[in-house]
Amino acid sequence: MSIASNIQEINKTIPSESKLIAVSKFQSTERILQAYQAGLRRFGENRAQEMCSKHEALPADIEWHFFGHLQRNKIKYIIPFTSLIQSVDSPALLTEINKAAAKIGRVVPCLLQIYIAREESKFGFTPEELRLFFSEGSWKNLSNVRLQGLMGMATFTGNTEQVRQEFRLLKLLFDEIRSTYFSENESFRELSMGMTGDYKIAIQEGSTMLRIGTALFGSRKTEQ
Numbered sequence: 001m002s003i004a005s006n007i008q009e010i011n012k013t014i015p016s017e018s019k020l021i022a023v024s025k026f027q028s029t030e031r032i033l034q035a036y037q038a039g040l041r042r043f044g045e046n047r048a049q050e051m052c053s054k055h056e057a058l059p060a061d062i063e064w065h066f067f068g069h070l071q072r073n074k075i076k077y078i079i080p081f082t083s084l085i086q087s088v089d090s091p092a093l094l095t096e097i098n099k100a101a102a103k104i105g106r107v108v109p110c111l112l113q114i115y116i117a118r119e120e121s122k123f124g125f126t127p128e129e130l131r132l133f134f135s136e137g138s139w140k141n142l143s144n145v146r147l148q149g150l151m152g153m154a155t156f157t158g159n160t161e162q163v164r165q166e167f168r169l170l171k172l173l174f175d176e177i178r179s180t181y182f183s184e185n186e187s188f189r190e191l192s193m194g195m196t197g198d199y200k201i202a203i204q205e206g207s208t209m210l211r212i213g214t215a216l217f218g219s220r221k222t223e224q
């Protein structure tokens with residue numbers, strides 16, 4: 001199947017208000033251009049250098065989302081152009097992003113990554129750490145980042161009930177934080193959850209942003 005027909009198939013299964021992020025990590029600029037020509041404008045990467053070189057090579061109206069583990073020394077390369085950093089996994093990283101964004105006079109939209117999976121390898125705030133982070137309050141002084149919501153990855157498993165429970169937990173946490181701290185601020189509105197294997201469940205559980213790679217581009221030649 002061509003990328004264009006994959007896009008058509010996916011669009012049939014997602015609500016029009018869901019934001020589709022085409023996960024283009026390890027895909028060539030030619031293949032990304034095919035998706036662009038078929039109408040997609042939001043792409044996502046998980047390695048800073050790869051995202052920078054693709055940003056330079058590809059049309060300027062692409063929105064670049066980042067969702068990898070972001071090392072401090074790489075922040076400055078992506079903040080001039082990134083539309084959304086989805087993988088802020090610690091208060092320290094958020095502070096660093098704020099500092100780098102202030103230097104260039106930008107306000108960078110961010111999502112906090114929440115650890116919901118029962119897997120050792122994934123990053124993110126635990127629900128307790130997230131509550132502590134918000135109640136402690138110093139995030140309010142970070143004027144060069146804009147907190148727009150939460151992101152999470154479910155456990156990689158065929159157990160759909162477990163995946164659903166993890167998404168449900170994330171949605172509850174999102175609603176709690178939004179109603180407690182952002183009742184008068186509409187910027188906190190994105191819940192990024194759902195990948196190729198689980199995005200239909202994620203939609204049912206309240207996702208606003210889907211990060212889909214394999215179903216769009218086919219399987220990746222190289223894995224992380």
Ligand SMILES: *Cc1c(COP(=O)(O)O)cnc(C)c1O
Nearest residue numbers: 023046067195196211212213214
């Ligand atoms: C690779 C990746 C995806 C997309 O995975 P697919 O299964 O190919 O859709 C989504 N989110 C993150 C954080 C990723 O690293």
